[in-house]
Amino acid sequence: MALDDRKKQVLQAIVDDYVTTYEPVGSKALIERHDFTVSSATLRNEMAELERMGYIEKPHTSAGRIPSDKGYREYVNSLLKVDTLTEEEREEITDRVTDSVNEVTDLLRNATNALSEKTGYISLAMTPRFKDSYLSQLKILMIEPGKALVVVVLSAGVVKDRLVRIPNFITDAQMFDISTAVEHALSGMPLDEITLVTVASSLKGSKIPESLLNQVIFEAYTAIKQAERLDMYLEGEHRMLSLPDFHELSRARDLLGTLSKDGLVAGYVNEMESSKAQSGSKDTYMVRIGQEIALEGLSDCSFVTTTYNVGDTLSGNIGVIGPKRMEYSKVISQINFVRKVVNDEIRKLTE
Amino acid sequence: MALDDRKKQVLQAIVDDYVTTYEPVGSKALIERHDFTVSSATLRNEMAELERMGYIEKPHTSAGRIPSDKGYREYVNSLLKVDTLTEEEREEITDRVTDSVNEVTDLLRNATNALSEKTGYISLAMTPRFKDSYLSQLKILMIEPGKALVVVVLSAGVVKDRLVRIPNFITDAQMFDISTAVEHALSGMPLDEITLVTVASSLKGSKIPESLLNQVIFEAYTAIKQAERLDMYLEGEHRMLSLPDFHELSRARDLLGTLSKDGLVAGYVNEMESSKAQSGSKDTYMVRIGQEIALEGLSDCSFVTTTYNVGDTLSGNIGVIGPKRMEYSKVISQINFVRKVVNDEIRKLTE
């Protein structure tokens, strides 16, 4: 059932040609562009065989072949040689990604920008999954009567905050008490163990009448939960319109429509990640091809993802979405390098 | 030079028909769909006249007429009757815009979402212009050695913050001194009078060696300037792909390409706004049509904007971008209502 050497060669040639031309490739074209030692007739036989095995398919009877999902999969798994970037490319990426970075979010935004422009496809990055994180500090800062800023510092030094409205009559001093009480009770606690009840019970001994606290408690809780939320940066949707793959408007519409649905892609990536963790996969990158992507509207696309780390426990994803016919070797080398730069930079930020 | 009544009627009918059908409208079709008391031949004469005057044009010799930019302009200026929203629509918009709002930014995000979905076009909202704002409070909160959060509170109660890196050896107490010194010196100062020099001089009398302060000064300054930055929320790009107007892929590409250029549209809206302020225009909304929009890639579009207010001095914009052939009356009524809801809600937030 495994492919012999020549079949591999043929498949590789077909994918390579199809990626560059977006035209079904026939036996004759194949001979012309590559130096096979056999004739076109032999290739025809090989191609017929490959088709029977499901690696390639014909758009219609009298056309050349295009790779099937399975064909791309084989290509990515065993035929692909990953590009090496030139020194200039490395430098440019490094410069762009590390440009005026103060927080992880800056970094992610830069990374998506650079990746999208360099690849010519869509790029995305997700904020770290904070589920495995714990609360390091919590400060409530009075801004003016009735308004306060809840600052949540998570392990790994990530800071999130949220402006909240509180009862007007709570004073600076009272708020300070509340703040220290909550922080004392919750700091060090894993984020997913924090519930409305934990927050409330942290204020049991407080001198302030419980009835006044409800809103504060709720807002503090919401702020913590909001810090947990996955945000996603997305860049370069418009680039897809330049690709012939999306000349058929309905495809572009489906793709962009799906991408615009808030949280849908983020949720999917997150799921993907946890299933990967289960299966114990060790690769630095991951490729999903066509139908393998369980998202309506992305079945004509491929999705390359990689994982960056924040500290020892936290991680997030960076990805590229392009046509199935994407330049895998370039994309993979670029995303891998971006991942490295991001990891290095995060280390600097959180050292 | 002004249009007589019948010409106005004809122009209005042409725009109305073209907006709904996206097909050049001819004399016969006009008669069929509207009850004119004259024959098609008369309309032909009127249409020839309207064409000579520049209000309508022919895509080709034997086709019907479509409105020119000038025609749309006339339509918007004097022919348009603005829709009134149904009670359900009002309710839906109010609900969506005011859903879980803590800050102005939440509100703007909600507003763009609602507007884009309700109109079916692209919607955008810009954070308020803070140039006329002044600094109300500035707090620097130590997070851990080497890391601090600069919290900037502007007039009108808008809060922005930024995580910064500072020299490791600055202590909590020192930072507190710095923070109060800077706040004392700068609070009440108009944002655009704050420069690196003003910030630096606020720390003249401080006990901390000047050499250590440079980074803190710079970061605080950057944080303030960042608070001034105009952010823009954009929603619904993908909806344009469903409109026949953008079936020609190159148009969609141009449009989305321009919109994706960071700051370009925001800068333009800002400019527009200040020129409007100069000319003393009092309308609650403003319409830019086709070539009137000085942005490459938007010349097939129209741009409806309105202004919301934060407190007495601050303002920002909300807008809708659609095809020239947009349903002006609906869009205008919707954007006007959104403006009202946003204004009311901001008043509640900042009261």
Add this chain to the structure above:
DNA sequence: ATTAGCACTCAACACTTTCGAGTGCCAAAT
């Protein structure tokens, strides 16, 4: 001023033809 009528225009559509790159298969060659 309005209108009926007519000759004219031209995009859109349907239909045909041609072309060529592609295929599968078979019989001969290695």
Add this chain to the structure above:
DNA sequence: ATTTGGCACTCGAAAGTGTTGAGTGCTAAT
């Protein structure tokens, strides 16, 4: 047992050809 040249066949894409119909402008009659 492969490989290969050859050949008949397929079928989409491109180019050419009518036909149709909604549109126009113009003129002469109302």
